[in-house]
Amino acid sequence: MATEAAGLSRSAPPPEPAATSSRPLTAAASLNALQSLLDYVAKLAVGLVIVPILLSGLGRTLFGVWEMLHKLVGYLAAADGRPTQALRLVIAHGRTTADPESQRRQVASAMVVWLLFLPLFATVGGVVIWLAPHITRVPVDLHSTVRAACGLLVGGLVFGTLASIPESVLRGMNLGYRRMGLQAGLSVCGGILTAAAVYAGLGLAGVAAAQVALGVLTGACFWLLVRKYVGWFGLARPRATEVRALFGMSLWLAGGDLIAKLLLASDVLILGMVVSAAAVTSYVLTGYAARLAVNLHVLSTDGVMPGLAGVIGEGRYDRAAEVREELLALTWIFATVAGATILLWNRSFLHLWVGGENYAGFWPNVLIVVIAIQTSFIRADAYILDAALRPRSRVQVGACAAAVTLLCCFALTREYGVIGLCLGVLAGRAIQTVAYPLLVRASLRQPRAWRPRSVLRAGIVTVLLYIGAAWLGEDVLAANWLSWTAGVALTAAALLGLAFMTGLSGTSREAVVRRVKALRAGRRGRTGRVS
DSSP states (O other): OHHHHHHHHTTSOOOOOOOOOOOOHHHHHHHHHHHHHHHHHHHHHHHHHHHHHHHHHHHHHHHHHHHHHHHHHHGGGGGGTOHHHHHHHHHHHTTTTSOHHHHHHHHHHHHHHHHHHHHHHHHHHHHHHHHHHHHHTOOGGGHHHHHHHHHHHHHHHHHHHHHHHHHHHHHHTTOGGGGTTHHHHHHHHHHHHHHHHHHTTOHHHHHHHHHHHHHHHHHHHHHHHHHHHBTTOSOOOOOHHHHHHHHHHHHHHHHHHHHHHHHHTHHHHHHHHHTOHHHHHHHHHHTHHHHHHHHHHHHHHHHHHHHHHHHHHTTOHHHHHHHHHHHHHHHHHHHHHHHHHHHHHHHHHHHHHTOGGGOOOHHHHHHHHHHHHHHHHHHHHHHHHHHTTOHHHHHHHHHHHHHHHHHHHHHHHHHHHHHHHHHHHHHHHHHHHHHHHHHHHHHTTOOOOOOHHHHHHHHHHHHHHHHHHHHHHTTOOOSSHHHHHHHHHHHHHHHHHHHHHHHSOHHHHHHHHHHHHHHHHHTTSOOOOBO
16 A cells, blocks of 8 residues: 555655744644634534524424434535545645645645546435435425435535635644634534524525535635635646546545445434434434544544644654554543543433433443444544555455444344444444554554553453443433533543543553643644745
């Protein structure tokens, strides 16, 4: 797979060093993580307000249909070729070595690749729009409404792709934190538009139209933002070799994105098709807190990736391996603390938020949290493989995992409902859990031996904490939001200290402390405009 990175590097003559900030990886990563956290908090606040509005305005069945449409249209993202994701990785890989002219050619190459995929996107989109009523199993009188909503979501996806071109450049240059405040504001705008559509009685189509309007607004804001902070941003006529190289990488990334959707989004569609849209509502709402926790981890991890890609691009594999070890330790702490807290307080959260009738039950709650942990570790290693420009092996493993997941989910959901669905997801993704760490070690040229004692120690701590939290969670029911908030805060603080002291070795604890101190120190500086 060395040819993937080599193909991109051969597409331009030896570059002059670009003028970049002298800020170290940790400082920029801390700012990116802070931006991601702000964005996450804004999305969380908007979601907490909007979901009950959608649930009451659409009803349990149509709310489940809306969730299914979101997942269904999400599959289309792979049909646009994912050129913006490839662009972000290429920009990050050459951030400190590529000249501005070659970077502009890469931006133009991404535009060309997107245009090449556009006919495929339109064809697949039309098929999805036509089949949407049958997949969601709505009555005949709702077919036109569901198709209209699905068509609007497809249009919003087109605008979203165009918006992600400047965003990919910004993130590739390790300046993702420049979105700070803007992304949060856009989340609030999206919530206002969605609420307005519900209160105006526009139904599914109106809610989908709000997403289109948000996509247009987002695109305009990001084009202005990147022109302000990235001096070289623009288009230059690309070379055929550059287009071919980006096209090849986009194909693998598109395949990986489709597989990721099959792994991460098929659960909702399978449950809706096999059981009912109302069952989707309970499943989605019970898993809401776990998904938010995973998204927080993903956003924080994503903030480190541009800098890590630069380290890998410079051939500093020892340093990249150290960063991965720290990342895995932080991921374990986060997954253990967040998972146990959710198990203890999720039933109370749903009771206060949308009503206790939307709680799926003890075992679905436990299994959803375990899936969230599994997903966090899988995504951490998947990001590292992409940062190393090695998507092919990741996609190949993911394809096997997707096939096994779909087979297991369909078979087990028919027999055991939501519990069977969760077991099918865990079984299928176990392939990635085993294979991805091996691929990462090979990509970083670090054939380190597996350390069973450390893994066993961390695993035992996680299992014990989860058992205790899940058991207590069925008996604890907060009376109001104040007691729930206090309980969550105290639980998370206590679990953090307990997990840190009991689950990590002394070396790992020292590494985590160093990383946290470096992140805190890194937030104090400021980065100037990139030329």
